[in-house]
Amino acid sequence: xxKEDQPLTQETDVSVQHPKTQxxxxxxxxxxxxxxxxEGSLRxxxxxxxxxxxxxxxxxxxxxxxxxxxxPHGLGLYGTDRVFLVDDPHLDIYSSETYVDALAQxxxxxxxxxxxxxxxxxxxxxxxxxxxxIKASFAARYTEIDTDGEGRLTVRRAVHGGNADATAxxxxxxxxxxxxxxxxxxxxxxxxxxxxxxxxxxxxSPRTGKTTTVDYLRADPCAVCVSEAEIVIGxxxxxxxxHNLDAIEDLARILGASxxxxxxxxxxxxxxxxxxxxxxxKTITPRLYLICGISGAFHHTLSIKGAQFKVVxxxxxxxxxxxxADLMVVGDMQEILPELARxxxxxxxxPA
Amino acid sequence: xxxxxxxxxxxxxxxxxxxxxxxxxxxxxxxxxxIDEVTISEAIRIRxxxxxxxxxxxxxxxxxxxxxxxxxxxxxxxxxxxxDEAFDNPDPSLTSEILATQIATLExxxxxxxxxxMDTGNGxxxxxxxxxxxxPLVTAVxxxxxxxxxxxxxxxxxxxxxxxxxxxxxxxxVLTVDTVLTKPVYPKLQTIMQGLNKDIxxxxxxxxxxxxxxxxxxxxxxTLSQPKPRLKKTATLETGASPALPLAFKLPLAADRIKLIxxxxxxxx
Ligand SMILES: Cc1cc2nc3c(=O)[nH]c(=O)nc-3n(C[C@H](O)[C@H](O)[C@H](O)COP(=O)(O)OP(=O)(O)OC[C@H]3O[C@@H](n4cnc5c(N)ncnc54)[C@H](O)[C@@H]3O)c2cc1C
Ligand SMILES: Nc1ncnc2c1ncn2[C@@H]1O[C@H](COP(=O)(O)O)[C@@H](O)[C@H]1O
Numbered sequence: 001x002x003k004e005d006q007p008l009t010q011e012t013d014v015s016v017q018h019p020k021t022q023x024x025x026x027x028x029x030x031x032x033x034x035x036x037x038x039e040g041s042l043r044x045x046x047x048x049x050x051x052x053x054x055x056x057x058x059x060x061x062x063x064x065x066x067x068x069x070x071x072p073h074g075l076g077l078y079g080t081d082r083v084f085l086v087d088d089p090h091l092d093i094y095s096s097e098t099y100v101d102a103l104a105q106x107x108x109x110x111x112x113x114x115x116x117x118x119x120x121x122x123x124x125x126x127x128x129x130x131x132x133x134i135k136a137s138f139a140a141r142y143t144e145i146d147t148d149g150e151g152r153l154t155v156r157r158a159v160h161g162g163n164a165d166a167t168a169x170x171x172x173x174x175x176x177x178x179x180x181x182x183x184x185x186x187x188x189x190x191x192x193x194x195x196x197x198x199x200x201x202x203x204x205s206p207r208t209g210k211t212t213t214v215d216y217l218r219a220d221p222c223a224v225c226v227s228e229a230e231i232v233i234g235x236x237x238x239x240x241x242x243h244n245l246d247a248i249e250d251l252a253r254i255l256g257a258s259x260x261x262x263x264x265x266x267x268x269x270x271x272x273x274x275x276x277x278x279x280x281x282k283t284i285t286p287r288l289y290l291i292c293g294i295s296g297a298f299h300h301t302l303s304i305k306g307a308q309f310k311v312v313x314x315x316x317x318x319x320x321x322x323x324x325a326d327l328m329v330v331g332d333m334q335e336i337l338p339e340l341a342r343x344x345x346x347x348x349x350x351p352a
Numbered sequence: 353x354x355x356x357x358x359x360x361x362x363x364x365x366x367x368x369x370x371x372x373x374x375x376x377x378x379x380x381x382x383x384x385x386x387i388d389e390v391t392i393s394e395a396i397r398i399r400x401x402x403x404x405x406x407x408x409x410x411x412x413x414x415x416x417x418x419x420x421x422x423x424x425x426x427x428x429x430x431x432x433x434x435x436d437e438a439f440d441n442p443d444p445s446l447t448s449e450i451l452a453t454q455i456a457t458l459e460x461x462x463x464x465x466x467x468x469x470m471d472t473g474n475g476x477x478x479x480x481x482x483x484x485x486x487x488p489l490v491t492a493v494x495x496x497x498x499x500x501x502x503x504x505x506x507x508x509x510x511x512x513x514x515x516x517x518x519x520x521x522x523x524x525x526v527l528t529v530d531t532v533l534t535k536p537v538y539p540k541l542q543t544i545m546q547g548l549n550k551d552i553x554x555x556x557x558x559x560x561x562x563x564x565x566x567x568x569x570x571x572x573x574x575t576l577s578q579p580k581p582r583l584k585k586t587a588t589l590e591t592g593a594s595p596a597l598p599l600a601f602k603l604p605l606a607a608d609r610i611k612l613i614x615x616x617x618x619x620x621x
């Protein structure tokens with residue numbers, strides 16, 4: 001892009017045309033899939049609204065993509081005041097360089113005070129690039145943003161593997177920050193808003209990039225390494241015998257889950273060694289971890305803290321693993337799992 | 353091929369604690385960031401495949417020299433230490449600027465960083481260096497294939513659920529690597545012995561020609577505190593009121609939750 005085709009701002013109303021030095025607005029990048037916002041984006045919308053209220057500013061969604069006109073509608077429930085919509089065929093598929101270019105133009109034409117991203121693979125790629133490009137301050141996976149006496153932003157985040165928190169004052173504007181959407185509740189606004197949709201003129205060109213995406217490889221969710229899987233079924237000594245594996249595999253296929261196990265399960269050769277979860281195996285961070293017949297020794301639980309939702313199936317209500325459970329089904333896994341599979345089969349197809 | 357690997361000395365996160373009385377970190381044992389072991393190992397493997405020189409580069413106080421020694425023992429060809437009191441506690445954007453200033457004086461085809469460091473873990477420095485040097489950047493890399501004839505690389509990057517994006521980039525480029533890229537190399541005794549005897553170049557701000565005061569940091573120096581306890585979740589128990597109830601009546605809650613999560617639908621915890 002040459003200097004002459006700097007983006008023009010079109011169809012914007014006066015309230016967003018701040019002088020260069022005046023940063024205003026809490027923006028959040030709304031990830032979406034096939035025209036519906038990701039759940040994390042809705043959580044982020046609520047967080048952006050909270051911060052916007054604190055600062056007395058607008059909460060604005062950033063929506064980039066192609067044929068995404070329908071997306072802004074749902075955001076009013078979460079208090080979003082404004083939506084910056086950039087609809088362009090070149091934005092149909094995420095490309096780091098094209099996206100960061102578009103966002104940098106937006107941030108320069110309507111300087112915000114904060115730009116939030118979810119700490120997803122996309123957010124982790126995009127947010128630091130944007131911060132570097134627009135010379136913003138950057139904080140990854142914050143837990144709290146506040147203002148100090150002088151109206152500057154202070155950011156708190158976990159450091160040293162969660163063994164300490166660090167709080168620092170942002171000395172630049174805007175602040176680009178990522179947050180783990182799972183640490184946020186899905187919080188509807190007190191008052192539903194009717195977001196103003198703005199379509200700013202942004203110069204989108206796939207040719208600005210230095211790198212080229214040549215292909216994608218889709219992983220088989222059942223075969224993928226447990227450390228990368230979105231859904232994991234963990235089995236332990238409670239399986240009893242290898243004969244009972246069929247029901248587990250059946251369930252794994254329905255859910256699109258990768259099967260892992262405790263050391264007992266790998267010792268028994270029910271599960272391959274490279275699928276062991278724990279101190280001497282893999283660390284997992286799935287959205288869902290279904291924990292069947294595992295007692296919860298610390299060698300195992302050490303490596304499952306990053307799992308977002310843990311469902312425990314165990315005969316022993318007092319097994320140590322119960323303390324970590326979000327949901328516990330007390331009973332014999334040999335009975336429960338086939339029944340669970342039957343109930344799930346009706347609605348959840350295996351992921352495409 | 354010339355490969356520059358940015359490595360960082362960090363307190364071992366698995367044992368470090370926050371001491372409430374002293375209001376500082378306790379049980380601090382400095383080590384090389386585990387991700388850097390992956391990065392340096394990949395650099396050495398690229399050297400085995402295509403021929404290259406591997407330079408380890410760190411920014412840190414005098415004690416940080418230890419990680420450079422570790423790199424040399426693992427087989428790095430040379431090591432550079434950026435060390436100056438003016439570089440104390442730099443914030444990530446300052447760190448990337450200092451590193452980039454040094455990199456700019458070198459010949460290189462590839463700059464490798466970790467995707468995210470173990471201590472401060474901002475996942476910023478690679479992006480900062482790429483921006484400063486106007487180089488292509490690929491993040492979360494899980495595989496690297498170098499093509500010396502076209503002076504380019506084809507790399508895989510990590511997406512959700514084990515998916516990969518395959519990206520072509522011209523060289524020189526900055527790549528930030530993911531932990532799954534490779535396993536650490538186990539050097540031969542001879543390599544270790546050679547590494548013990550190699551020199552480490554030390555450069556201060558003056559040698560770099562950098563006036564650190566001129567550069568505005570993104571953040572004030574952080575204050576450390578005890579981690580805030582995260583909200584404790586209480587498990588919902590799902591047992592039939594009477595054991596006689598058929599399972600079909602006991603399971604719906606679990607099944608519903610699992611359905612929602614599996615289908616990626618909106619759900620409230
Ligand atoms: C140095 C070292 C490293 C280790 N590394 C690891 C590691 O990386 N990963 C790891 O997992 N372990 C590791 N271990 C072993 C660990 O300490 C435990 O022994 C192991 O995790 C226990 O496995 P388990 O939970 O499957 O078995 P158990 O502890 O025997 O638990 C079985 C559970 O199944 C339940 N159960 C029984 N029958 C049923 C049924 N029909 N339906 C439902 N539930 C049932 C029981 O109530 C019990 O809670 C390590 C140990 C050492 C010493
Ligand atoms: N002080 C430093 N010296 C050398 N490399 C660094 C330093 N800090 C960060 N890096 C590199 O940048 C990567 C990401 O760091 P961070 O942005 O802190 O998560 C690290 O894995 C290193 O490769």
